[in-house]
Amino acid sequence: MGIPKLSETVKRLWNGWELRMVMLVSLFLQIFLILFGRRRKYTAGFWIGNLVWLAYLSADWVATFSLGILAQKIGDSETNCTNSNRGVIPAFWAPVLLVHLGGPDTITAYSMEDNELWLRHLLVLGSQVAVAFYAFTRSWWSEDPLLFVAIPIFVAGIIKYGERNWVLRSASSKQCRNEMNELSRKFEEFSNPDVFEMTDEPVVGEVGLSDIILEAKFLHEADLCFQMFRVLFADLVLGDSIHLATHIFQQKNAMEAFKLIEVEMGFMYDVLYTKLAKVRSSRVIFRATTFLCLVSALLAFSIGMTENNHAYLTAEITISYLLLYGAIVIEIYSVVLLLFSDWAMLWLTGQRKPLFNSVYRTICSSRFLNNDKRWESRMAQHNLIRFQLSKRKLTSISLKKLLGKLESISLRKLLGKLKSISLKKLLGKSNIQSLEDVGDDLKDLIFEHLLDKRRRYKLMMRSPDPGSNDLHAILSERGDQVIGREKCLGNFGWSVKLPDFNDSLLTWHIATDICYHDDVRKNGGGDAINIHPNCKMSIELSNYMVYLLVDYPFLLPRGIGNERYIQTCSAVNDDATLLERIVSDQHSSWDFGRTISKLQKSRRKVSVLCAGFKLAKSLQTLVRRDGWENQRKWEMISQVWVEMLTYAASHCGWKEHARTLTRGGELLTHVCLLMAHLGLSEQCLTTGF
Template structure:
C-alpha cells in the first residue's frame, strides 16, 4: 500500500472517529473531575493537583471543541445519508455537552480567580447554549424519530450550566461582601460585653443549639465559626456579637485542643466547598433543580432505549454505543453528586438541625458507618524543609532529580501534626488571649494590648526568660524572614550539638526539641514554596545567599550535622563563616545565635529542657505572628492544597478574638 493510500485511510478513519473520540474524552474528563476534584480538600498530593488542573482546563475546551465539530457534522450527516457508511448523529449529543459544561459538583472553580470571572462564564454560557441550539436546529427537519430525546437533556444542561455560574457568582468577593453585611444582625443579642462572663451553656441556649444531640454539636459550632470566617474573608470588622460567642466555645475546649482543631477542620471544609464546589447548604430550590436534572436525564435514557427497541432509526452501532455511554455516564455522575452531598457535613448539619428523633437516628447510623460517612478533612500534616540538609543533599544527584521529577523539590518530608503539638499551640494561644484585656479594650487597635500582642514574634518569650540582652537582636530584626532563617539555622545547630554531646544518641533529646525542629522546618518550607503566606521581605534572596554560604563550607557543615566532627567549637566555626562574601546570608548569624542558646546551659546553668521549651515557644510565636499578618485571600488559596497549619492557627486566633478585625462595635 502506497503512502497516498495510507494517508487516505488515516484521513477517513479520523473523519469517522473524530467526533466520537472527543465526545468520549469529554465524558472521561467529567468522570475524572468528579472522582478526584474534591480530593484537593484534604490532600496536598502533587500528581492529584496537577492532573485535576489539567482536567479542569481541558474539560471546558474539549466540550466547546466538540460542540463546534457537532454543529458541522450534523449538517453533513443530513446531506449525505445516501452514503451507506454514513449514519445519523444523535441530536441529543449537543445538549449532553451542555451538561458537561455545567461541570461536576465536586469542582466548579480551580482557583479563587475563577470565581471573579463569573461574568465571563455567563457570556460563555449564552454562546454555548446558542451553539448547542444551532446544532439541534440543524437536525429538526431530519428523519430522526428520536429528535425529542434532546429536549429533556437541554433542560438538564441549562440547569447545570446555570447553576455553575450561580455558584461562581456567589463565591466572588463582591457577592461575599454583600452577603456578609447581613450576617452580623443575627448575633446582635451578644453585643453586650458581659457575654465574656457567660458560660458555655447560656450561649448554646441563646444560639438555639441546646437541643442538638451531643454527637453533632461540633458541626453546628463549626457552622457558627464558618459564618465568622466568611466575615473575615470579606475583610469586614467583627464586633463582640460574633467573636466572643465563638471564643466561649473554644474556651471550653482548653483541655481538648484536638476538638478545637477538629472544629477548625470542619469550618475550613465548609469554606472550601463554598469557594470551589457546588456542595453547600441544602436549600429547597437546589433540591428541586437537582431532582429536575436527574429526572430529565433518566427520561431521556428511557426514551432512547425505547426508540432503539423499535429498530426504525438510522444510527450506526458506534453512535448507539456512545449514546448509551453518554446517557449512563451523565446519570451516574448525577447519582454520585447526590450521594456526595447526602453524606457530607452539609447534609449532617441539615439532618441534626431538624431536631427530630428520626433524623438524629439517621445521623448516628451514618456516623457509625465509616464506609458511608467519608467526608474527609485535613490530613494533619505539615511539610518539612531543612535548609542545610537540603542544600547538602544537592550533591546526591539521584535524590534531587527524583524530588524535582515529583514536583516536590523543596519538600523533604511530611510530619504529622500530633496531639501534643496541637495542645502546645492551643495553650499558647489561650495564654495570649488571657493577656488581652478584653473588657477594657479600645475600638482603636493601636491603643490597646491587641496590637502589641499580635506584633510579638519571639521577644515576649525571650523577655519573660530574661534573655533580651543576649538574644533580643535575633527577633527584632527589621525583616521577619531574616529572623526566621536565623532561628532556623540556630535551632538546627543546637539540635546537632546536643546530639553530639549525648554521644550521637538522639533519643535523650527533650520533647520540645522535636516540636521546635518540625515548626522550624515548616516555616522555612512556607518561605520557599509559599512566601505570600509570610510577611513581606527579601526572604527569597536571603534563602538563596544562605544556601550559597552552605555550599562554600559544605565539608565543615556536613561533618557537623552528621556527627563526624565531634571536636568542633562555635568560636572557630563562626570565625570561618565571617569570611563569607554573601552579604545577606544568615548562616553566620544562625551560628552566633546557636552559641548564645547553648551558653544558657553551659554557662548560665539552665536545664536543657528549659532551653528547648523557650525555643519551641519562640517558634510558636513566630508562627502566630506570620498567621496574623497574612491576608484571608491568601489563606483561602491554601484550601486547595489540603489546608495549612498556618491557616488553622490564624482561624483559632480569630475565634479567640486575637485579630485586628475583632473590634468593639
C-alpha cells in the same frame, strides 16, 4: 506507496472517530473530576493537584471543541444521508455537552480567580447554548427519529450550566461582601459583652443549640463560627459579637478546637470551590429536575432503539448509552456526596427529632458511610542546610560520572548547563522534603500559647492598659515576649527584632538545626532518642516555616526572604565540607568559635548563616554556662517558634489563606482562624477602646 496508503487510512479513521473520541474524552474528564476534584480539600498530593488542574482546564475546552465538530458533522450528515438514517449523529449529543460544561459538584472553581470571572462564564454559557441549539436545529433536516430525546437533556444542560455560573457568582468577592453585610447584622444580637461571663448552658440557649445531640454539637458550633469567619473573609469587622466564638473555644481543649477549625475550613472550601454549599435546601428542585430529565431521556432513547434499531450505527448507539448512563451515575454520585457531607449532617441534626438523630448516629458509626474527610493534619518540611547539601551532593556525583565518560567539550558544556535545571522545578513541584503529622502535643502547645495571649488581652477591659490588653502589641510579638519572659532579651533580643521578619525566621531556623545536631553529637554516636519532645516540635515548626518561605512566601509578611534564602544557600555551598561534618550527627569534634570565625571570612556577607551559628552558640551557652536544663532551653525555642507562627498567621490576608484550601489546608491557616475566634485579630477590635 506504503506511506500514502497509511496516511489515507489514518485520515479515514480520524474522520470516522474524531467526534466519538472527543465525546468519550469529555465524559471521562467529568468522571475524573467528580472522583478526584474534592480530594484537594484534604490532601496536598502533587500529582493529584496537577492532574485535577489539567482535567479542569481540559474539560471545558474539550466540550467546546466537541460542540464545534458536532455542528459540522450534523451538517455533513444532511447531505450524505438523504436516503437513509444510518450514519445519523444523535441530536442529543449537543445538549449532553452542555451538561458536561455545567461541571461536577465537586469542583466548580479551581482557584479563587475563577469565581471572579463569572461574567466571562456567563458569556460562554450564552454562546455554547446558541451553538448547541444550532446543532439541534440542523438535526431537523437529518431525519433523526429520536430528535425529541434532546429536549429534556437541553433542560438539564441549561440548568447545570446556569447553576455553575450562579455558584461562581455567589463565591465572587463582591457578592460575598454583599451577603456578609447582611450576615454581620445577624451577630449584633450577640454584641452584649455579658455573653463572655455566661456559663455554657445559657450561651447554648442564646445561640439556638439547645436540644442538639451531643455528638453533633460540634457541627453546629462550627457552623456558627463559620458565619463569623465569612464576615472576616469579606474584610469586614466583627465587634463585641466575637465574645460568642471566644466563649465556645475557651470551653474546648486543643483537639476539640482544631476539630472545629477543620469543619469550618471544609465549609469554606465548599463555598468557594464546589456546588455542595449551594445545591442543598431550596435548590434541590433543580437537582431533581436535572435527574428526572436525564432518566427520561435514557428511557426514551432505549424505547426508540427497540423500535428503530437501525437508526444509528452500533458505535453511535454504544456511545449514546455511555453518555446517558454516565450523566445519570454522576448525578447519583453527586447526591450521595451531598447526603453524607457535613452540610447534610448539619441539617439532619438540626431537625431535633429522634429519627433524624438515629440516622446521624448510624452514619457516624459507619466507616463506609461517613466519608467526608477533612484536614490530613500534616505539615510539609524543608530544611535549608540538609536540602542544599543533598542537592549539591547529588548533582556533583552524577555529573562527575557522566562527564568523566564524555570527551566532547560541547557536550560537557551542555551538561554543565543542564545540571542546574531541576526536574522538580520544571514540573512545578515544591521543595518538600517530607511531611510530618501535626501531633496532639503540638496542637496543645499552640492552643495553650494562644490562650495565654488571650488572657493577656483582656477583651472585657474598657480602660486602656497597654501592658495587658494592647492587641496590636500582642499581635506584633514574634519571639520577644517569650525571650523576655525568660529574661534573655539582652542575649537573644537582636535575633527576633531584625528589620525583616524573614531574616529572623532563617536565623532561628539555622540556630535550631545546629542546636539539635550539637545535642545529638553530645549524646554520642548520633543517638537522637534522648532528645526532648519540645526539640522535635521545634525542628518541625522550623522546617515548616522555611517551607512556607520557599514555596508560598505570600503567606508570610512581606520582605526579602526569597533573596536571603538564596544567599544563605550559596553560603552553605561555600562551606559545604564543614557543614556536612556538623550535620552528619557523628561523634566528631567541632568548635563553635572556630566555625563562626571561618564563616565570618566568607564572601557571602549578606547570608544569615553566620548569624544562625552565633545564635546557636548563645543558646547552647545557656546549658553549658548558665546552668539551664536542656529541657528548659528547648521549651523556650519551641515557644519562640509558636510565636513566630502566630505572628505570620496574623499578618496574612484572608484571601491568601483561602487559596491554601485547595492544597489540603495549611497549619498556618488553621492557627490564623483559631486566633480570630479568640479575638486575636485586628478585624475583631471592639468598640470602646
